[in-house]
Amino acid sequence: MTDLKRSWVASANSAETPFPLNNLPYGVFSTAGGVRRQGVAIGDRVLDVAAMENGGLLDFGGALQAGGWNAFMARGKADWARLRETLTGMLAEGGDESLARYLVPLAEVTLHMPFDVTEYTDFYAGRHHAFNVGTMFRGPENALPPNWLHIPIGYNGRASSVVVSGTDVIRPNGQLKGPDDETPRFGPSQRFDIELEMGAIVGTASTGPISVAEAFENIFGYVLLNDWSARDIQAWEYQPLGPFQAKATATTISPWIVTAAALEPFRTSTPAREKPLLDYLAEPGPMLYDIELSVTLAPEGGAETVITRTNYDVMYYSAAQQLAHHTTSGCPMRVGDLLGSGTISGETKDSRGSLLELSWGGKEPITLDTGEPRSFIEDGDTLTLKGAAKGDGYQIGFGDCAGTLKPARNV
């Protein structure tokens, strides 16, 4: 574990800031009336790297002035390292304090999607989540599908529905049919839920199958990801071809891309294999990360309650394994592809990553600090994912991943 790297930006040297010099996450911001600009978070500031490239202080062929990070990612690993090294040098204690003119207070900016999501794939790699959900539907003996310990199960999600933290989410309508209903009806989902996930961003394209080692190298960075899910729509629609409209309302990501480089000191191995994996899925080294995660729920106008705490390190498959599997069929991957980890649930009841699990399908509602019960999300609730890798006297934070549920449209 490395120590805090000290910066001449004083607020970056606090143990509490999510954005010390060790982090340098990439985002897109605007100030009042301004256009979208690429920036890098440092302490309580954003470094306006778009203006720096425009002013000749950085040169990445215009890729810092594109209003999103796809063009920069496409330039490749050498440039990923060059920008990180350059900024680390510039912002370090003894660096170039004249760059203060490119710092904008975070409190004054609006954050936007940090990159264009090319395609979005969601996985199902949480051992405890799969077991919990399987137990609810099929009993503990048959909880895990037969393929689960062999395949990082995934399905294609909807890239157009991915939004940045702070975007309101409208409760979806859909076809609903309870087990005792004779016919389906159309109306608002009554079992709208979160899924606490990490999102991995593909930074290097590939056109054929790649190894787990190559996949690891191709991942540019990570975000927090909330895969909002309508459980009742899913229950009626998902056989035989999987979830569709249940997952298409919105997927919220945190606004900063935390690079794989920043997370390097926090690499950790996936848990012991319960069954041997096929060779193409073997990990040549630790490819998961130790990232502490939590979710809060705040009713409209009320205080927030921490409803779960868990860690990314519980996942059975790493993003590198998922990406390698994704390419087995020859599926081309492109810069900006987003891979959801699957719901991150720990072993204990208070570490479950969805309300479906926390309230056990609505049978055991949780109680908020305000005294209110919750089985699923109610209109006006704000759900916030938080995450940080904890170093010695510093942390690599992600910035909040938040969304407020608004009432369904009239039908």
Added chain:
Amino acid sequence: MTDLKRSWVASANSAETPFPLNNLPYGVFSTAGGVRRQGVAIGDRVLDVAAMENGGLLDFGGALQAGGWNAFMARGKADWARLRETLTGMLAEGGDESLARYLVPLAEVTLHMPFDVTEYTDFYAGRHHAFNVGTMFRGPENALPPNWLHIPIGYNGRASSVVVSGTDVIRPNGQLKGPDDETPRFGPSQRFDIELEMGAIVGTASTGPISVAEAFENIFGYVLLNDWSARDIQAWEYQPLGPFQAKATATTISPWIVTAAALEPFRTSTPAREKPLLDYLAEPGPMLYDIELSVTLAPEGGAETVITRTNYDVMYYSAAQQLAHHTTSGCPMRVGDLLGSGTISGETKDSRGSLLELSWGGKEPITLDTGEPRSFIEDGDTLTLKGAAKGDGYQIGFGDCAGTLKPARNV
């Protein structure tokens, strides 16, 4: 049914050409060493509309010089009609024969993807296909999933894998596990198959739920679509979240976008409902099309055999119904989204749209005209989808949708 519109391009007046003046489909072509240019097929020629806009003969704000049709689609319905009317007038008998200088022989061009696929969704709307597949797996009593007559079942596919006709397809590797195997193994798919489909292209974006009538207006045009499928990979991977790598090797589309305007005389209604649909899926008018379809299979170096003949008019749900359903959750749709119809199988054995059905899961191999048996696709086989709406003395053709299967990569 309208009659043939006569053109001064003589080859466009034949009853056999797929591209009479009534059609005017949109593609992208190049000549030897040249860049990709937008063109319109007329008889045995391509009209170089990119050069015409560059020369001031057409003005769509540069959208005819973008190397793909997305920018043109995004200009909206008024411009869709204006280009069609303008070209119809220019190319009609008595029109502007000086435009012959913009005609390139089709025989001399290479065709490319006509548009960038933004996202790709595949549906499962063929009544007979769903019944056949369900019968093979669950018996005829339980063949149709309970939701099938209520929901146009769909799942998200992989846009990066969509390729234009003529692109070779490499047999995929993947995890395979037969019902009697103790553990899965990794190797080439042994049950690689086609799916005969139509693809609908979204030409107008939407950001919330839309009606079936709006959805119909938002569809720009159609292509033939072959959703190559690895049945054995699918069998092991698809529970519980649907097909993933089984469908990610390739999806081939025909090279010409046949516009909804060209297909207007061929509108037909979906079949009688077996169960009433919810209001949001009701069609205000006929929104399916009468399009004759066939598939040929040619072994390497051998003659082709017609392996199936069917019609798009057998589908239970129209693309407009599918698109409306796709938006129920609030899912944003974008210009260039591609919707696969689902496999188009007729009622009779010789009208089935996949080898899985034609060979009844491999139990009843078909016999090619060459005498060879086929259950699934063999290396070197070329599969070609063909389609045309038949008018009085003319036809609206799509151009072939072909691909040759190459051997799997070594693993």
